[in-house]
Amino acid sequence: MKPDALRGHLDALLLATLDGRQLHGYAIIEALQQGSGGALDLPTGTVYPALRRLERAGHVVSDWSTVGGRKRRTYRLTSAGQRALNAERSAWRQFTTVIDGVLGGDGKWAQA
Amino acid sequence: MGTGLIDDYVTDLGARLQGSRRQVRDLLTETRDSLTDAVEAHLDRGLDEDTAQRRAVEEFGxxxxxxxxxxxxxAVAYGARTLTLLAVVLPVMHALWEMSRMYFIGPWQDFGGPVPxxxxxxxxxxxxTSGVAAGIALVALILGRVLARRLDTQLLARLAASIALLSVLVVVLGNVAILSATWQVDPQRLVQSLPMGIASFGTWIVIVRLGLLARRCLSCATIVA
Structure with a gap:
């Protein structure tokens, strides 16, 4: 999947990756790639500014901690971030339902 | 594990960045960690050292x-820091000046003759002006948080820098206006009280310092990295 197509969804993907867990930057990148079956083709360096943006918005918080013998910045969702994730999931379901109704193959557009 | 390519990448990245030293250091530390993790992952997959490093750097972007x-x-972080300083320092500076004035001079009507x-x-x-400028900075900070995910980051940084400059400009204009007016009405008032002269000089030092910070905000927001 191309970076341009992902850019608008990166925040939501990061929020979903951090749902219920605390991860450092590279672990987030690995979780994103595993979750997408390796289909996410995004420069990994773009994840860090996106995490800072989410931190600025109050959706994630970060702390420096020692993981695997190295000092790393780890991120977790705040309650505002959890609410934002729920809203993103709800909006995504609504979006896919509408688009699927048209492109999904059962609608009148597919039959035309 | 060698880190030649990673070192080169992090050094090149660091040379292009401008902002708070701590923020730059944090970002570069995180970058180096991420690249090191990626190299280790590639080595575990059986790649040789050079290929693993090259692959990690390519994937990073x-x-x-x-x-x-x-x-x-x-730039946004520097803007937020400067706006926070403006929101806190300007009212404190004004309050301190007013307290000094009350202590060393007393009410204005007791100072010199009647004024137009x-x-x-x-x-x-x-x-x-200090209250207005601090208020502008505070509102900008709140809006910046609300719009953090909705507005383009570069645009947000430029807005923050412009608002910081505007806030300082408001305070400068207010101070220049009162100095000019006092000079016009009775120049003696400007040199009548040494402690207040020192307090006013201190105020100007703070204003110039805030102005320089606001200008650096703009530089951070407009630099081509």
């Missing part, structure tokens, strides 16, 4: 593109 995104974040009504108008307006 072209340094110019990554630097542009990092710089936008650094236009002078009092300028004096009252100047009294409000």
């Amino acid at each position: 072209p340094v110019r593109h990554i630097a542009r995104e990092y710089q936008a974040e650094l 009504s236009w002078y009092m108008l300028i004096a009252k307006a100047n009294d409000m």
Whole structure:
């Protein structure tokens, strides 16, 4: 999947990756790639500014901690971030339902 | 594990960034950690050292593109820090000056002779400038948080820098106006009290320092990383 197509969804993907867990930057990148079956083709360096943006918005918080013998910045969702994730999931379901109704193959557009 | 390519990448990235030293250091530390993790993952998959490093750097993204995104974040962070300083320092500075004035001079009506009504108008307006400028900075900070995910980061950084400059400009204009008005009405008032002269000089040092910070905000927001 191309970076341009992902850019608008990166925040939501990061929020979903951090749902219920605390991860450092590279672990987030690995979780994103595993979750997408390796289909996410995004420069990994773009994840860090996106995490800072989410931190600025109050959706994630970060702390420096020692993981695997190295000092790393780890991120977790705040309650505002959890609410934002729920809203993103709800909006995504609504979006896919509408688009699927048209492109999904059962609608009148597919039959035309 | 060798780190030649990683070192080169991090050094190149660092040379392109401008902002708070701590923020730049944090971002570069995180970058190095991420690249080291990626190299280790590639080594575990059986790649040799050079290929693992090259692959990690390629996956991280072209340094110019990554630097542009990092710089936008650094500029917003610098803008937020400057706006916070403005929101806190300006009212404190004004309160300290007013307290000094009450202590060393007392109420204005007891200082020198009567003054024209236009002078009092300028004096009252100047009294409000610090509060207005701090209010502008505070509102910008709140809006910045609300719009953090909705507005382009580079645009947000430029807005923050412009608002910081505007806030400082409001305070400068207020202070220049009252100094000019006092000079016009009775120049003796400007040199009548040494402690207040020192307090006013201190105020100007703070204003110039805040102005330099606001200008650096703009530089961070407009630099091509």
